[in-house]
Amino acid sequence: MLSNVVKDKIIAIVTKENYEDSKTERLVYSYDSTPNLQAMPDAVVSPRNTEEISKILKICNEFNVPIVPRGSGTNLCGGTCPVEGGIVLLLKHMYKILEIDEENLTITVQPGVITLDLMKAVEAKGLFYPPDPGSMKISTIAGNISENAGGLRGLKYGVTRDYVIGLEVVLPNGDIIRTGGKLAKDVAGYDLTRLMVGSEGTLGVITEATLKLLPMPETKKTMLALYSDLESAAKTVSKIIANKIIPITLEFLDQPTIKVVEAHAKIGLPTDAKAVLLIEQDGPPEVVERDIEKIIKICKEQNAVSVQVASTEAEAESLRTARRTALSALARLKPTTILEDATVPRSEIARMVNAINDIAKKYKLEICTFGHAGDGNLHPTCPTDARNHEEMERVENAFAEIFDKAIEFGGTITGEHGVGVMKAPYLEWKLGKEGVAAMKAIKQSFDPNNIMNPGKVFAKQTRKRVVITK
Amino acid sequence: MTTVKEQKTIQDQFKARMNEDELLNCMRCGFCLPACPTYIESGFKESHSPRGRIAMMKAVVDGLIEPDEDFERSLDLCLSCRACEAVCPSGVKYGELLEEARDIISQNKKYSLPTRIVRKAVFEGLFPHPNRMKNLTGLIGFYQRSGIQTIARKIGFLGLLPDSLTAMEKVLPKVATLKQLKNRPDYLPAIGEQTKRVAFFSGCLMDSMFLETNDATMKLLQLAGCEIVIPQTQTCCGALHGHYGEKTSSKDLAIRNIKAFEDLNVDFIITNAGGCGAFLVEYGHLFQDDPEWNDRAHAFSNKIQDISEILVAVKFHEKVRLELPFQIITYQDSCHLKNVMKTASAPRTLLKAIKGTEYREMYDADRCCGSAGIYNIIESENSMKMLDYKMVQTKNTQASTVVTANPGCLLQMKLGIEREGLASTMRGIHIVDLLLEAVKN
Ligand SMILES: Cc1cc2nc3c(=O)[nH]c(=O)nc-3n(C[C@H](O)[C@H](O)[C@H](O)COP(=O)(O)OP(=O)(O)OC[C@H]3O[C@@H](n4cnc5c(N)ncnc54)[C@H](O)[C@@H]3O)c2cc1C
Ligand code: SF4
Ligand code: SF4
Numbered sequence A: 001m002l003s004n005v006v007k008d009k010i011i012a013i014v015t016k017e018n019y020e021d022s023k024t025e026r027l028v029y030s031y032d033s034t035p036n037l038q039a040m041p042d043a044v045v046s047p048r049n050t051e052e053i054s055k056i057l058k059i060c061n062e063f064n065v066p067i068v069p070r071g072s073g074t075n076l077c078g079g080t081c082p083v084e085g086g087i088v089l090l091l092k093h094m095y096k097i098l099e100i101d102e103e104n105l106t107i108t109v110q111p112g113v114i115t116l117d118l119m120k121a122v123e124a125k126g127l128f129y130p131p132d133p134g135s136m137k138i139s140t141i142a143g144n145i146s147e148n149a150g151g152l153r154g155l156k157y158g159v160t161r162d163y164v165i166g167l168e169v170v171l172p173n174g175d176i177i178r179t180g181g182k183l184a185k186d187v188a189g190y191d192l193t194r195l196m197v198g199s200e201g202t203l204g205v206i207t208e209a210t211l212k213l214l215p216m217p218e219t220k221k222t223m224l225a226l227y228s229d230l231e232s233a234a235k236t237v238s239k240i241i242a243n244k245i246i247p248i249t250l251e252f253l254d255q256p257t258i259k260v261v262e263a264h265a266k267i268g269l270p271t272d273a274k275a276v277l278l279i280e281q282d283g284p285p286e287v288v289e290r291d292i293e294k295i296i297k298i299c300k301e302q303n304a305v306s307v308q309v310a311s312t313e314a315e316a317e318s319l320r321t322a323r324r325t326a327l328s329a330l331a332r333l334k335p336t337t338i339l340e341d342a343t344v345p346r347s348e349i350a351r352m353v354n355a356i357n358d359i360a361k362k363y364k365l366e367i368c369t370f371g372h373a374g375d376g377n378l379h380p381t382c383p384t385d386a387r388n389h390e391e392m393e394r395v396e397n398a399f400a401e402i403f404d405k406a407i408e409f410g411g412t413i414t415g416e417h418g419v420g421v422m423k424a425p426y427l428e429w430k431l432g433k434e435g436v437a438a439m440k441a442i443k444q445s446f447d448p449n450n451i452m453n454p455g456k457v458f459a460k461q462t463r464k465r466v467v468i469t470k
Numbered sequence B: 001m002t003t004v005k006e007q008k009t010i011q012d013q014f015k016a017r018m019n020e021d022e023l024l025n026c027m028r029c030g031f032c033l034p035a036c037p038t039y040i041e042s043g044f045k046e047s048h049s050p051r052g053r054i055a056m057m058k059a060v061v062d063g064l065i066e067p068d069e070d071f072e073r074s075l076d077l078c079l080s081c082r083a084c085e086a087v088c089p090s091g092v093k094y095g096e097l098l099e100e101a102r103d104i105i106s107q108n109k110k111y112s113l114p115t116r117i118v119r120k121a122v123f124e125g126l127f128p129h130p131n132r133m134k135n136l137t138g139l140i141g142f143y144q145r146s147g148i149q150t151i152a153r154k155i156g157f158l159g160l161l162p163d164s165l166t167a168m169e170k171v172l173p174k175v176a177t178l179k180q181l182k183n184r185p186d187y188l189p190a191i192g193e194q195t196k197r198v199a200f201f202s203g204c205l206m207d208s209m210f211l212e213t214n215d216a217t218m219k220l221l222q223l224a225g226c227e228i229v230i231p232q233t234q235t236c237c238g239a240l241h242g243h244y245g246e247k248t249s250s251k252d253l254a255i256r257n258i259k260a261f262e263d264l265n266v267d268f269i270i271t272n273a274g275g276c277g278a279f280l281v282e283y284g285h286l287f288q289d290d291p292e293w294n295d296r297a298h299a300f301s302n303k304i305q306d307i308s309e310i311l312v313a314v315k316f317h318e319k320v321r322l323e324l325p326f327q328i329i330t331y332q333d334s335c336h337l338k339n340v341m342k343t344a345s346a347p348r349t350l351l352k353a354i355k356g357t358e359y360r361e362m363y364d365a366d367r368c369c370g371s372a373g374i375y376n377i378i379e380s381e382n383s384m385k386m387l388d389y390k391m392v393q394t395k396n397t398q399a400s401t402v403v404t405a406n407p408g409c410l411l412q413m414k415l416g417i418e419r420e421g422l423a424s425t426m427r428g429i430h431i432v433d434l435l436l437e438a439v440k441n
Helices: A004-014 A023-027 A050-063 A115-123 A141-147 A192-196 A230-242 A255-265 A285-301 A313-324 A326-331 A346-362 A389-408 A424-446 B004-017 B020-025 B037-041 B050-062 B069-077 B083-087 B094-107 B113-126 B130-145 B148-155 B163-171 B178-182 B211-223 B239-243 B247-261 B274-280 B291-302 B307-313 B335-340 B345-352 B380-397 B407-419 B431-440
Strands: A043-045 A067-070 A087-090 A097-101 A106-109 A164-170 A176-180 A205-212 A219-227 A249-254 A275-283 A304-309 A336-339 A368-372 A377-384 B196-200 B226-229 B268-271 B304-306 B328-331 B401-404 B427-430
Touching (some): A004 A043, A004 A050, A023 A043, A023 B050, A050 A067, A050 A087, A050 A205, A106 A115, A106 A164, A141 A205, A164 A192, A176 A192, A219 A313, A230 A285, A230 A304, A230 A346, A249 A255, A275 A313, A313 A326, A326 A336, A326 A368, A346 A368, A377 A389, B004 B050, B020 B050, B020 B094, B037 B380, B083 B094, B211 B431, B239 B247, B239 B274, B274 B335, B304 B307, B307 B345, B380 B407, B401 B407, B407 B427
Parallel strands (some): A043 A087, A067 A087, B268 B304
Antiparallel strands (some): A097 A106, A219 A304, A249 A275, A336 A377
């Protein structure tokens, strides 16, 4: 528990209503979306503005109290789980859209604004904010920035990082800094904006963000292609890109996933198909038309069993259902759903998926793989039961092998879910000792007392193992 | 207050009775948060969100927290609108978890005397007895017709009642006379070519306080070519009991209903109250551990359909000319009708088919209006917050006609209209009443 001194000081800043430390209130901030991980904070504080946050951080820095910034707690890496106790700093009350600048094509928002609300506000003005994480209905923009979230449109439009151009950040010592701004070009000094993106709440608290916007693309077309072998589907992906077409979306489902999706949603997918690709392109009508035609041709050359192109929005929606319902379908199979995040170069997708299927067989598990084929970001997902310790052990070993393979194929341990607690033991394995040391030096200079989200990103010990079982 | 000893028994019961699979099934993705009205109203408190409530239930089972006051308060404030269930990717059966938790608490806790009396009166004395319901209705009717109502209003007698009840009193419908209540039909033939044979679930509240709406429902069914049987041995659906932790009584009522509707040889059992319908479609679940009743309950539940669904299915709106003088119409979803019975497009299809009128969708039409059974009476303050939000959205549509499909929602919307001082320009009406008006026109 926090000392009374700290408690009183913080209450003096945020008032009693915004300070909770009853057991029940602490319990509901002891978890995020990460499976099987839970730790109690000592208190939950809901500030309303940057000044309050600055004061809180000063106190925490002085008294060595860990601070865990929290948006909606939808991250899958344990990022908001207060593993070392301390204060959960809830940013949901700072949810205002401050400005949409149509001349400079930017939007400036507070950290707690919900991603979808931001997108809607922008779209109402004919503008476009491309990053669309699957959790966008509830994730916050600061959560997206801190995890550098990606989405279905990542292939063509990149990830959150590519849109953050300015930030206001409170540093652990309470200093308030501004990085970047509305400028498209800005090379003055180190790029602290980029440094903050993906820093998972370990360097400071984001209190404002300026994001780049694009004009809304004129049209969009959606298609679905089915394959009777995995290699052809994977080849299609590389061929499309080799033909200098970059679709917005190039999503993939493997056979185990197709079976589960069909059983759940009954949308008429052939369960003997080995792979499904969901492809979308946007832009001016002539370009979209031309690209889609070329893509259809490539799909057919690569022996697609069937190619469906939606002619209405309703049809497009039903084609998207195949990919959209993947998680729901899997989540309903067993009580615990472990959704992972391995990324390989696009050219290695078929090898990777085959490897995952072999590993699943070896460990007698059901592992379904779906994800962003266009950028090689796969989500091998295992429905299991956390109470079955023996099975969890197998799941853990299987995922260790999967990540091993990902790295062997030139990939990485996380494409979009972040490091947090879950991948921390792997970091060195991916970056090497020197890489981690460079990152630690940055952390040290920003946060010498290690109060910002301790226990995340950097693990106490390195091991080649996922920490699903504690 | 729940004593430490009570907390201990509640905790043990949680361990023994809560469905652990279902608790674990929640993957804490948070997708339910934006759908939850209490989460939004509370200013984004996780403890007032579905994900938080599930986590707390699990923590009680795991012994991480005691079922303390914070915990109970959080469960009390839940509307059981089930909007969270409709959006959950994992398909977590939140409603079942909540009912079980509330049942455990209510069975193991001594309520204060006044609460006990009210609970007993409502759950045991009133709702299970159609005749008593009728008598109560008769009494309200007498009160309204005798002029006492006018006098009571004038002398401010009602000022003595809690605010919520006072407000409620204003919007109670003009109820039927005892004589009307006693002459209920048990069979009605189809008008025109027969399409279906159906049974009508007349409901306890619907058949006493909203008699006209029930009559309208039957008339529409007849016009739609349905032959109707109305078994006289049917009784209250038991929803209120179920939602407020009186599971045993709700099962007794369910058994009486299952028996009443068995062997009628009908295609469907029709309801016109989303709240009842949703409970009836879940009888199957209510008896999941009861081999004797399980199949019979499922057979019953499988036949339940909302009136609007069957009207659309037999193309009533295409066959019968529906027309009204110009008015803007908007529709407030009944949570249970939408989230549990999954009926959302049929009512809209029907309303849009009324010629001469304009249908305008209100923003967040499927957000709970705050009525939620007797929530508006026992959690009046919160309920009124929800209602205020709802009225803002309603006013934005500029509608003069607000349509609902459940008696609780209807009363609540009428209350909203009254509170906003809009009674002269806006009315609340049950969908079947409006449809019948459109037929006659
Ligand atoms: C079903 C599901 C689908 C998902 N789909 C995707 C997807 O498609 N793509 C993807 O990339 N991710 C996805 N995610 C992961 C997750 O939703 C994202 O990481 C999201 O960006 C987290 O947002 P949040 O508001 O919930 O942040 P939180 O989970 O609350 O926080 C995430 C991290 O950010 C830090 N943080 C939060 N606010 C601040 C702040 N103001 N200042 C500093 N640090 C802060 C936290 O400390 C934490 O480390 C998914 C998750 C789920 C459950
Ligand atoms: S949407 Fe479902 S799985 Fe997700 S947190 Fe809510 S109840 Fe749990
Ligand atoms: S039932 Fe309604 S009020 Fe209760 S948790 Fe679910 S969405 Fe919220």
